[in-house]
Amino acid sequence: AQSVTQLDSQVPVFEEAPVELRCNYSSSVSVYLFWYVQYPNQGLQLLLKYLSGSTLVKGINGFEAEFNKSQTSFHLRKPSVHISDTAEYFCAVSDPGSGNTGKLIFGQGTTLQVKP
Amino acid sequence: DTGVSQDPRHKITKRGQNVTFRCDPISEHNRLYWYRQTLGQGPEFLTYFQNEAQLEKSRLLSDRFSAERPKGSFSTLEIQRTEQGDSAMYLCASSWSLGEQYFGPGTRLTVT
Numbered sequence: 372a373q374s375v376t377q378l379d380s381q382v383p384v385f386e387e388a389p390v391e392l393r394c395n396y397s398s399s400v401s402v403y404l405f406w407y408v409q410y411p412n413q414g415l416q417l418l419l420k421y422l423s424g425s426t427l428v429k430g431i432n433g434f435e436a437e438f439n440k441s442q443t444s445f446h447l448r449k450p451s452v453h454i455s456d457t458a459e460y461f462c463a464v465s466d467p468g469s470g471n472t473g474k475l476i477f478g479q480g481t482t483l484q485v486k487p
Numbered sequence: 488d489t490g491v492s493q494d495p496r497h498k499i500t501k502r503g504q505n506v507t508f509r510c511d512p513i514s515e516h517n518r519l520y521w522y523r524q525t526l527g528q529g530p531e532f533l534t535y536f537q538n539e540a541q542l543e544k545s546r547l548l549s550d551r552f553s554a555e556r557p558k559g560s561f562s563t564l565e566i567q568r569t570e571q572g573d574s575a576m577y578l579c580a581s582s583w584s585l586g587e588q589y590f591g592p593g594t595r596l597t598v599t
Contacts, residue, residue, distance in 0.1 A: 375529075407590075414491070414578060414590035415530070461529050465585075472543050473518060473585045477529030 373398050373464050377478035385486050386454055392447040392481045394462030403465040404445040405475065406436055410458045418460075421445065432456070457485045491591035493579050499597045500569055507565045508594045512581030519562050520588060521554060523547065524576040536562060569598045 378393040396402060403422050407415040419430025426438040436447045445462060459482050463475040492511045500506050512519050517538050522530035533552070534544045538559035548554075551569075556562040566573055576595050580588040 412592070414592045415580075416590070417587055420587070463529070467585070471585060472535060473582065473588070474520065474532040474535060474543070475522075475530070475588065476532070480527070480529050 373402070373466055373476045375462050375464050375476055375478035377460075377462055377481045379481050380479065381482045381484065383484045383486060384452055387451050389450050390448065390452050390456075390483065392460050392462075392483065394445045394447065394478060396443050396445065396462075396464045398443070398464075398466070401467065403467060404436075404438060405463040405465070406430065406434070406445075406447050407461045407463060407477075408432075408458050409461065409480075415461065418447070452483070452485050454485050454487060456483060458483060491579055491581050491589050493577075493591040493594050495594055496592060497595045497597075499599065502571060502598055503568055505565065505567045506569055506596065507563055508577055508596075510562045510564070510579030510581075510591060512561070512579070513589055514560075516581035516583050516589075517559065518582045518584065518588075519556055520580040520582075521562070521564055522578040522580065524578055524593070525574075530578055533564075566596075569596075571598045574598045 374397040376395045384390045405420045406418040409415050419428045421428045421438045429435045434449050459480050461480050462478040494509045520535040521533040524530040536556040551567045554564045576593045578593045579591045582588045
């Protein structure tokens with residue numbers, strides 16, 4: 372079964388500094404990969420997704436992620452963070468081969484804390 | 488389009504009581520998913536519908552849980568004889584086929 376590991380539970384960073392949130396997934400078969408953001412007391416919002424094609428994916432709010440098949444990783448990056456980026460970030464995987472359910476398997480989440 | 492809505496947003500209940508949550512998906516979406524999120528964890532898949540058909544249920548969904556999507560529109564998730572371990576955020580998401588899943592704000596359940 373698929374699993375997703377987010378290597379850092381909390382990432383503190385100062386405003387305007389770069390940040391990387393790490394994500395590894397378990398399977399080497401073809402997968403779809405996602406990053407979601409969750410602000411307090413809100414649902415999840417899609418930041419970006421990788422389905423196929425270019426391994427560098429650009430998303431909303433200046434975020435980007437790079438798919439690395441050999442390392443089964445999908446790390447999220449932003450060159451300069453803002454206070455408003457403080458939130459919980461979830462990496463997720465979907466296995467298109469598993470009966471086309473589309474269900475998402477999520478990591479445990481990483482809390483990004485942006486300090487002034 | 489008002490997005491995915493869930494009702495209620497918060498529910499406090501005593502152990503042993505039954506609770507029902509409602510999810511209204513984006514109107515043109517044919518798929519609807521339920522996830523459960525406990526404190527400090529990522530969401531976990533519970534079940535999903537394509538139109539009115541419930542096509543997969545997770546092992547997390549014990550016999551006390553039941554979900555319906557009559558007429559392929561809104562969905563309800565019922566928990567019978569609630570236990571303290573059921574305390575969690577219950578998230579609903581909808582999509583058109585295998586497209587992007589749009590999440591609702593969730594229903595936070597507290598079982599005392």
